[in-house]
Amino acid sequence: MKRLIFLLIGIFIMATACQDDFVEPDDSLKSAKYEKTQTFQIKGWATVNGDDEAPNITCTPEYLGIEFCSRGWISGHENILGTIVHDESTYEKLWCVAEITPEGPVALNVVWADMLRTNGNRTFGTCYMYINVVTGDIWGYFNYEGGTGRFEGLTGTTQILNAKMLPDGGISWDEEGEITLVLK
Numbered sequence: 001m002k003r004l005i006f007l008l009i010g011i012f013i014m015a016t017a018c019q020d021d022f023v024e025p026d027d028s029l030k031s032a033k034y035e036k037t038q039t040f041q042i043k044g045w046a047t048v049n050g051d052d053e054a055p056n057i058t059c060t061p062e063y064l065g066i067e068f069c070s071r072g073w074i075s076g077h078e079n080i081l082g083t084i085v086h087d088e089s090t091y092e093k094l095w096c097v098a099e100i101t102p103e104g105p106v107a108l109n110v111v112w113a114d115m116l117r118t119n120g121n122r123t124f125g126t127c128y129m130y131i132n133v134v135t136g137d138i139w140g141y142f143n144y145e146g147g148t149g150r151f152e153g154l155t156g157t158t159q160i161l162n163a164k165m166l167p168d169g170g171i172s173w174d175e176e177g178e179i180t181l182v183l184k
Helices: 002-017
Strands: 036-050 056-058 067-069 071-078 082-084 090-101 104-116 122-132 138-147 155-165 171-183
Touching: 036 155, 056 090, 067 090, 071 104, 090 122, 122 155, 138 171
Parallel strands: none
Antiparallel strands: 036 071, 036 171, 056 067, 071 082, 071 090, 090 104, 104 122, 122 138, 138 155, 155 171
């Protein structure tokens, strides 16, 4: 009886081993790329200065008369990403909308940022900054949406903290948050 069982097992193994497509992987799995990621806590600071030669952008509704510079430069430093090269890092305002609140008009500025780091790589993202034009209170967050070199695939969010208007019209703030890097 044992011999019969071993014979049947042997025949089964031979029959299945001769099939071409028995162990062929699915084409969709052949091209799949496994990416290893790591999440980090991030802290830092940033400053933006408007380009005096750039046109202003008027927040909607326009009858409120709230205007901001449409583009400018960024400087700063984050503990994981490094120092931002001021002359090569820019922001461009995408849109602005204002709302009347009990504390005064608050303008939401949505800005695209392209930042060159001292290591030669870039980081990109969108900033959502709220500014109370009466009290001067500023708050919001920044979403990282990619980069180049070692920052390719970068995602994450930092909160805007301790923000203040500068005498030259710029804005300075601290930031804290979490980012995820694709490890290479």
